Amino acid sequence: METSKPVVVKHVPQRLSLKQARDFLFEIQPILSSDRPQLVFDCSQVLQIDAGGVETLLQCLAEVIKRDGDLKLAAVPASMSLILEMTRTERLFEIYETATDAVLSFSRFLPGSLRLHSVAPMPGSLHHGPAGGHFDQAA
Amino acid sequence: MDIAVDLRAIILVGGAPDDIPASEQFAGLPLALCDVLGKSVLHRAVESLQQQGIGSISIISESAAPVLNTAGRELRSTCSWTETVPAQLWRTAENTFGDLAQSGAEIVLVVRLGAYAEFDLEDLLQQHLASPHHVTCVVDEAGDPLDIALINASRRNEAAYLLRHRLRQARSCGGKYVFRGYHCRLRHVGELRGLALEGLLQRNRLRPDGEEVRPGIWIASHARITRGARIVAPAFIGERVKICASAVITRGSCLEHHTIVEPGTVIENSTLLPFTRVGSSLDFTHTVVSGSRVASLVRKVELDVPDPTLASSLVQHAPLRALTSALSLATFLPMGFLRGLFQRNRPPRPSELPAAAVVHSAALNPPALRAPVEGASSFSANMVVARRYGNQ
Numbered sequence A: 001m002e003t004s005k006p007v008v009v010k011h012v013p014q015r016l017s018l019k020q021a022r023d024f025l026f027e028i029q030p031i032l033s034s035d036r037p038q039l040v041f042d043c044s045q046v047l048q049i050d051a052g053g054v055e056t057l058l059q060c061l062a063e064v065i066k067r068d069g070d071l072k073l074a075a076v077p078a079s080m081s082l083i084l085e086m087t088r089t090e091r092l093f094e095i096y097e098t099a100t101d102a103v104l105s106f107s108r109f110l111p112g113s114l115r116l117h118s119v120a121p122m123p124g125s126l127h128h129g130p131a132g133g134h135f136d137q138a139a
Numbered sequence B: 001m002d003i004a005v006d007l008r009a010i011i012l013v014g015g016a017p018d019d020i021p022a023s024e025q026f027a028g029l030p031l032a033l034c035d036v037l038g039k040s041v042l043h044r045a046v047e048s049l050q051q052q053g054i055g056s057i058s059i060i061s062e063s064a065a066p067v068l069n070t071a072g073r074e075l076r077s078t079c080s081w082t083e084t085v086p087a088q089l090w091r092t093a094e095n096t097f098g099d100l101a102q103s104g105a106e107i108v109l110v111v112r113l114g115a116y117a118e119f120d121l122e123d124l125l126q127q128h129l130a131s132p133h134h135v136t137c138v139v140d141e142a143g144d145p146l147d148i149a150l151i152n153a154s155r156r157n158e159a160a161y162l163l164r165h166r167l168r169q170a171r172s173c174g175g176k177y178v179f180r181g182y183h184c185r186l187r188h189v190g191e192l193r194g195l196a197l198e199g200l201l202q203r204n205r206l207r208p209d210g211e212e213v214r215p216g217i218w219i220a221s222h223a224r225i226t227r228g229a230r231i232v233a234p235a236f237i238g239e240r241v242k243i244c245a246s247a248v249i250t251r252g253s254c255l256e257h258h259t260i261v262e263p264g265t266v267i268e269n270s271t272l273l274p275f276t277r278v279g280s281s282l283d284f285t286h287t288v289v290s291g292s293r294v295a296s297l298v299r300k301v302e303l304d305v306p307d308p309t310l311a312s313s314l315v316q317h318a319p320l321r322a323l324t325s326a327l328s329l330a331t332f333l334p335m336g337f338l339r340g341l342f343q344r345n346r347p348p349r350p351s352e353l354p355a356a357a358v359v360h361s362a363a364l365n366p367p368a369l370r371a372p373v374e375g376a377s378s379f380s381a382n383m384v385v386a387r388r389y390g391n392q
Helices: A018-032 A050-067 A078-086 A099-105 B039-050 B070-076 B086-102 B121-130 B157-164 B189-201 B316-342 B366-370
Strands: A008-011 A038-042 A071-073 A094-096 A136-138 B007-013 B057-061 B080-083 B107-112 B114-119 B135-139 B143-154 B175-178 B184-186 B211-214 B217-219 B231-234 B235-236 B249-251 B252-256 B264-269 B277-278 B281-285 B287-290 B293-296 B300-304 B311-313
Touching: A008 A018, A008 A099, A008 B287, A018 A038, A018 A050, A018 B252, A038 A050, A038 A099, A050 A071, A071 A099, A078 B281, A078 B300, A094 A099, A136 B316, B007 B143, B039 B070, B039 B114, B057 B086, B080 B157, B086 B157, B107 B121, B107 B157, B114 B143, B121 B135, B121 B143, B121 B175, B135 B157, B135 B217, B143 B157, B157 B175, B189 B235, B189 B287, B235 B249, B249 B252, B252 B264, B277 B287, B281 B287
Parallel strands: A008 A038, A038 A071, A071 A094, B007 B057, B007 B107, B057 B080, B135 B175, B217 B235, B231 B249, B235 B252, B249 B264, B264 B281
Antiparallel strands: A136 B231, B107 B143, B114 B184, B135 B143, B211 B217, B277 B311, B287 B293, B293 B300
């Protein structure tokens, strides 16, 4: 299915702390308030992100969804990915390897380029099943 | 064990090989000084040597000793500790070797803590005494050195040559002791995490420094676990750890002494090193955290988290920590009072409720409740009921 709406690619600044995030949000406000916005955040330049930055990303996602659009992340560095994982927000975004893949994903299904949230097995083969000898303690 | 010879030991902390830059360290601390299940690797090595009969142990470290827990402070008093700059580590070891030889030592054991090895000292000593060599180096099954050597104290030149070559090359043909027991190299923080996990699974001689309150759950003294927190075995909770409500500690996680886990945070297959505080409602999965430094073992990335609401280090000195807590309480109370004063009032409740809210629902009318519908209790044979689970 081809879509006629343009996809906007926006570079996220190097530092996305509370102040920079506020400026960034102000900058993209016109795009967010348009009808059915299709947004890609290219995060390749991001060096530092904190809880304020993550909150801004979530705010953008909420605004976009409210207007029946979509927001995707691209080229997320490992450090930013770790912060997103820590704050339990990684699973809320579609994350692509490159901005091109993210843009193309609006018009076609690209299963190969979507970065899946991998869970590594525990070293020492402690990979218990549901009845695998765990012992719970409600302290 | 009866040792007929005067055997003394030198333990070196640091001096990592040059070919692996910035290895054997995490958050500026050598891995040998990082805690594993309540005690540092150095602490365990010293304990093991003392149990095997070595009374005099000299520790030479290129880093300052970290703030220790109770067990660490007790052990510190039994050894001599020398701090030196990294460039002078091996030179200091050479001088210490000379001092030990002069004071009557016959054989000196030199250990560089680049690996944790559970070797049998008696067996090593017997092989050394039986061999014609003046130096015996310990290697693993593949022939790679474990940086452990026994040296005759009378052979100072031999010792100097060996120490100048970082225990990797002997002047004359030295003996080799092939060690086939448990050992774990400590090149990066992932291996430290693996060592802790194998200790929890009781695959080595590391025993958690705490009381086993439930099968597979060790808790050290003065740990505070709030009601509602959940700990899944195997897990280790260190001394003076605080776990807040709704936190989950699972899949072999280790919380070393003086760590704080805020409410709702999940610690899964991770280690929190001493004096670390992690924020609320976060996920730490396959990570090692020391203060604001976080290493992800899956992503193979280390980063400094700039946001103290995510992870931060605690003040290490108890009086300062108490003062900080008192200050935060002193600022919290007036803030709470002011917030209460200027809080926006709730909107007033309307005096008259809308008519729809007053009238009973038609479903509650008595005839509808009492009069059973014909055939309502039996379902038709071809009806299928599917129940949805989870996030479907």
